Amino acid sequence: MKRLIPYFKRYRRDVWLALLSVIVLVFATLWQPRLLQVIMNAIIKNDQTTVLYQGMLLLGLAVLGIIGGVVNTIYSAKVALGVATDLRADLYAKVQTLAFADVEKFSASNLVVRMTNDINQVQQIVMASFQQITRIPLLFIGAFILAVVTMPEQWWVIIVMMLLIVAAAVFAMRRMTVYFGQTQQDIENVNTVARENLMGIRVVKSFVQEPNEIRKFSEKSDELTAVTAKIGYWFAILMPIFFLTANLAVGVAVYLVGQSITTHPGYLAAITSFISYLMQILYAVINGGFLMTFAARAFISIGRIDEVLATEPSMQYVPDGTDHVSGEISFEHVTFTYPGDDRPTLRDVSFTVPAGSMLGIVGATGSGKTTLAQLIARLYDPDAGQIKIGGVDVRDLPEKTLRATVAYVLQRSTLFSGTIAGNLRQVKPDAQVRQMQWAANVAQSAEFIERLPQTYDAPVEERSQNFSGGQKQRLAITRGVIANPEILILDDATSALDARSEKLVQEALDRELKRTTTIVIAEKIASIIRADQILVLDNGRIAGQGTHQTLLQSSAIYQAIYQTQKAREEGLK
Numbered sequence: 265m266k267r268l269i270p271y272f273k274r275y276r277r278d279v280w281l282a283l284l285s286v287i288v289l290v291f292a293t294l295w296q297p298r299l300l301q302v303i304m305n306a307i308i309k310n311d312q313t314t315v316l317y318q319g320m321l322l323l324g325l326a327v328l329g330i331i332g333g334v335v336n337t338i339y340s341a342k343v344a345l346g347v348a349t350d351l352r353a354d355l356y357a358k359v360q361t362l363a364f365a366d367v368e369k370f371s372a373s374n375l376v377v378r379m380t381n382d383i384n385q386v387q388q389i390v391m392a393s394f395q396q397i398t399r400i401p402l403l404f405i406g407a408f409i410l411a412v413v414t415m416p417e418q419w420w421v422i423i424v425m426m427l428l429i430v431a432a433a434v435f436a437m438r439r440m441t442v443y444f445g446q447t448q449q450d451i452e453n454v455n456t457v458a459r460e461n462l463m464g465i466r467v468v469k470s471f472v473q474e475p476n477e478i479r480k481f482s483e484k485s486d487e488l489t490a491v492t493a494k495i496g497y498w499f500a501i502l503m504p505i506f507f508l509t510a511n512l513a514v515g516v517a518v519y520l521v522g523q524s525i526t527t528h529p530g531y532l533a534a535i536t537s538f539i540s541y542l543m544q545i546l547y548a549v550i551n552g553g554f555l556m557t558f559a560a561r562a563f564i565s566i567g568r569i570d571e572v573l574a575t576e577p578s579m580q581y582v583p584d585g586t587d588h589v590s591g592e593i594s595f596e597h598v599t600f601t602y603p604g605d606d607r608p609t610l611r612d613v614s615f616t617v618p619a620g621s622m623l624g625i626v627g628a629t630g631s632g633k634t635t636l637a638q639l640i641a642r643l644y645d646p647d648a649g650q651i652k653i654g655g656v657d658v659r660d661l662p663e664k665t666l667r668a669t670v671a672y673v674l675q676r677s678t679l680f681s682g683t684i685a686g687n688l689r690q691v692k693p694d695a696q697v698r699q700m701q702w703a704a705n706v707a708q709s710a711e712f713i714e715r716l717p718q719t720y721d722a723p724v725e726e727r728s729q730n731f732s733g734g735q736k737q738r739l740a741i742t743r744g745v746i747a748n749p750e751i752l753i754l755d756d757a758t759s760a761l762d763a764r765s766e767k768l769v770q771e772a773l774d775r776e777l778k779r780t781t782t783i784v785i786a787e788k789i790a791s792i793i794r795a796d797q798i799l800v801l802d803n804g805r806i807a808g809q810g811t812h813q814t815l816l817q818s819s820a821i822y823q824a825i826y827q828t829q830k831a832r833e834e835g836l837k
């Protein structure tokens with residue numbers, strides 16, 4: 265809850281109005297039975313003036329109670345909505361500062377649940393708190409005192425009723441708190457299955473995996489249903505127990521009043537007020553219980569939100585420093601292990617790429633090619649060794665400089681929903697149409713973009729599903745080159761292009777981005793054959809280094825890859 269205090273402070277006025285209106289509401293609620301008692305006594309004594317006067321007062325009190333309730337609901341909702349909105353914004357902003365490895369550690373779907381479901385829980389508990397948190401103790405204490413004052417000899421009936429109700433509530437709440445924690449986990453599991461299925465819907469459909477997916481989803485959904493049903497059962501059992509106990513207390517009170525009516529005739533009028541106060545005590549206890557279960561669930565959510573907000577990004581950037589570096593890259597004895605792995609993925613890797621040259625990287629799948637590229641873009645930091653760009657350790661470069669220097673295009677780069685121009689302007693905010701056309705010509709995307717009715721303002725749908733695989737890759741390359749970066753990494757980024765388009769992209773890159781250091785990771789030797797330097801990676805180590813010609817002489821692994829591909833191509837002819 266401490267986490268929420270700074271947020272409440274932003275809504276100080278609304279918080280006070282919500283709390284003050286509760287006091288008005290409680291006063292109106294508690295005083296009504298007192299007035300009723302006076303009216304009853306006046307009716308017994310046939311005192312018309314008092315009946316009329318007190319009746320008016322009762323009506324006024326009821327209206328005051330309604331106004332208090334409405335004001336309280338409005339301002340509680342304002343506080344709850346404001347706190348939830350601010351918290352969600354801060355959580356989102358925090359996630360943006362996290363390192364790639366931190367996001368992977370939480371997992372994307374887990375963070376989505378924290379930003380949606382957990383925030384909703386917080387919103388609900390804040391709302392309930394401001395409606396009930398002051399109301400319940402005030403109502404409880406007030407009703408208790410007034411009940412005792414109304415019928416001093418019956419106070420023990422209230423104590424017995426409360427003890428029974430509280431015992432039942434505590435017993436049930438203990439069980440339910442466990443179930444609430446489980447519910448949150450189960451919601452996350454359902455989300456993960458649904459997300460995976462919908463993201464991979466093409467694979468699901470093409471492999472006719474629907475029945476399998478339905479079964480997987482049903483299992484997770486059934487787990488959620490089971491635990492939600494258990495919570496429902498406990499509530500269903502609890503309610504009749506509460507009301508039975510309260511009605512028993514009323515029965516006992518009425519019986520006792522009946523016994524002593526001759527000695528205490530005033531009890532006849534008092535019994536109605538006494539029953540009202542008993543019911544208000546019951547209301548306070550039930551709502552207190554609800555609030556506690558709600559709070560238990562919300563505390564779990566606040567803890568999960570807090571965990572993200574308290575996470576220090578595992579990677580820090582220097583606030584300022586060089587704002588421009590050349591495209592020279594050097595790796596000096598770099599070793600890297602993924603968080604949680606026990607074996608390094610890259611071992612003692614050293615090489616230098618002069619600015620403006622082209623480096624090709626080949627190797628078996630899983631040999632560490634993408635990992636190496638990610639280290640240049642500083643998505644991770646190495647365990648040992650140094651990576652330098654333009655002679656400066658990447659850890660000494662401000663984030664802005666690094667992002668402006670390195671453009672990283674992946675095989676399945678994400679395009680954001682919006683427009684083509686919007687995606688390009690994410691990298692170069694001031695990009696003019698002329699510059700977009702230049703980049704699109706380099707990436708061979710101009711031919712299809714310019715055929716679209718809205719050309720560069722054409723929409724990009726969610727997950728860019730309105731473009732083919734090859735078009736998506738060309739758009740991603742366009743975005744990669746638009747800012748004319750010092751370093752361009754193409755990580756299997758032309759795999760969906762036909763040989764002719766790939767050749768055209770390569771020629772345009774050589775022609776238009778002369779100053780740019782290009783790193784091409786590719787399965788096909790043909791994609792990197794013209795590189796100034798080729799690295800052959802094997803199990804995280806450099807197994808060969810040189811040009812195509814020298815490697816054919818010196819590297820057995822390179823020869824093997826080349827011969828296999830050549831044989832395959834000849835087989836296809």
Ligand SMILES: Nc1ncnc2c1ncn2[C@@H]1O[C@H](COP(=O)(O)OP(=O)(O)OP(=O)(O)O)[C@@H](O)[C@H]1O
Nearest residue numbers: 368602605609627628629630631632633634635636
């Ligand atoms: N985020 C990660 N966490 C843990 N291990 C990872 C992670 N990403 C990759 N690895 C592991 O690191 C190794 C190298 O992966 P990498 O993606 O760099 O290989 P690659 O040579 O690019 O493969 P491919 O040609 O198939 O894309 C693999 O064994 C992989 O399982």
